Amino acid sequence: xxxxxxxxxxxxxxxxQRSLSVLGTIxxxxxxxxxxxxxxxxxxxxxETVRTLRPDVIVNAAAHTAVDRAESEADxxxxxxxxxxxxxxxxxxxxxxxxxxxxxxxxFDGSGSRPWVETDTPAPLSVYGRTKLEGEQLIAQACPxxxxxxxxxxxxxxxxxxxxxxxxxxxxxxxxxxxxxxxGAPTGADLLADxxxxxxxxxxxxxxxxxLYHCVAAGEANWNEYAKFVIAKxxxxxPAIKIKANEVAPVPTSAFPTPAVRPHNSRLHTGKLxxxxxxxxxxxxxxxxxxxxxxxxxxxxxxxxxxxxxxS
Numbered sequence: 001x002x003x004x005x006x007x008x009x010x011x012x013x014x015x016x017q018r019s020l021s022v023l024g025t026i027x028x029x030x031x032x033x034x035x036x037x038x039x040x041x042x043x044x045x046x047x048e049t050v051r052t053l054r055p056d057v058i059v060n061a062a063a064h065t066a067v068d069r070a071e072s073e074a075d076x077x078x079x080x081x082x083x084x085x086x087x088x089x090x091x092x093x094x095x096x097x098x099x100x101x102x103x104x105x106x107x108f109d110g111s112g113s114r115p116w117v118e119t120d121t122p123a124p125l126s127v128y129g130r131t132k133l134e135g136e137q138l139i140a141q142a143c144p145x146x147x148x149x150x151x152x153x154x155x156x157x158x159x160x161x162x163x164x165x166x167x168x169x170x171x172x173x174x175x176x177x178x179x180x181x182x183x184g185a186p187t188g189a190d191l192l193a194d195x196x197x198x199x200x201x202x203x204x205x206x207x208x209x210x211x212l213y214h215c216v217a218a219g220e221a222n223w224n225e226y227a228k229f230v231i232a233k234x235x236x237x238x239p240a241i242k243i244k245a246n247e248v249a250p251v252p253t254s255a256f257p258t259p260a261v262r263p264h265n266s267r268l269h270t271g272k273l274x275x276x277x278x279x280x281x282x283x284x285x286x287x288x289x290x291x292x293x294x295x296x297x298x299x300x301x302x303x304x305x306x307x308x309x310x311x312s
Contacts, residue, residue: 005017007030010159013062023197037049040063050097056098065128089138105216108263110182117214148212151192156188158189166230217283
């Protein structure tokens with residue numbers, strides 16, 4: 001199986017290079033790749049890459065994910081999140097290739113408290129959400145062999161994430177204020193990558209299961225609970241990490257105004273995914289704890305004084 005991966009440098013793209021390696025040969029590209037175009041701002045160039053490489057599977061982990069900045073650069077966000085994925089879908093359909101694409105809870109308006117299911121009507125509140133929804137629609141219309149995974153609150157040990165920010169602030173401040181009225185499920189990039197590889201194996205045998213699925217870790221939390229979990233784990237597991245914060249105070253979303261409106265309810269129901277692909281999604285705390293173990297270990301090494309080598 002020949003696999004073409006876009007967005008190899010992102011958190012999900014990095015993990016996909018590992019998970020997809022057991023399925024075949026991977027050509028992994030990013031926006032600055034030179035041999036083939038992986039720059040989603042260049043729609044024609046990306047489409048030409050697909051025509052040239054003629055992959056069996058295309059996995060798109062590239063996107064415009066700067067939610068607030070998208071409000072002031074809507075055309076650019078639309079190119080990256082909708083126009084170019086739509087062009088890829090057209091080329092994939094011509095080749096009879098599979099196209100995997102990742103979308104977001106931001107396609108919903110965040111009302112209520114019930115987890116969203118795939119058949120709920122989208123109503124995005126932001127440019128980011130609208131362009132991601134348009135990308136979904138263009139792919140579904142153009143390419144029958146598609147797998148779209150909607151997810152939320154993605155993190156990884158590699159790169160920046162909310163947990164790392166909380167750890168840094170907790171070492172600097174006595175008191176933190178964190179939003180408590182946005183709900184979702186922190187979801188590891190490694191989990192998304194593993195589910196992708198599993199689903200692709202399944203779809204080779206059951207192509208009729210193509211379509212749209214919600215893919216998040218089990219359980220739910222708000223950002224305040226997430227922050228408290230991170231700090232508690234740091235205090236328990238690594239006493240050498242000096243945590244100053246003795247309070248994580250809850251505040252409403254209105255306390256931190258942003259250019260883009262965030263949905264309050266980002267809960268996604270994964271029943272369809274689990275039933276179709278025979279999966280059981282792990283609880284979000286398990287994945288975050290594993291990521292923290294790796295992050296905290298690196299912080300311990302950085303904070304420890306270097307010992308001179310003994311020469312005998």
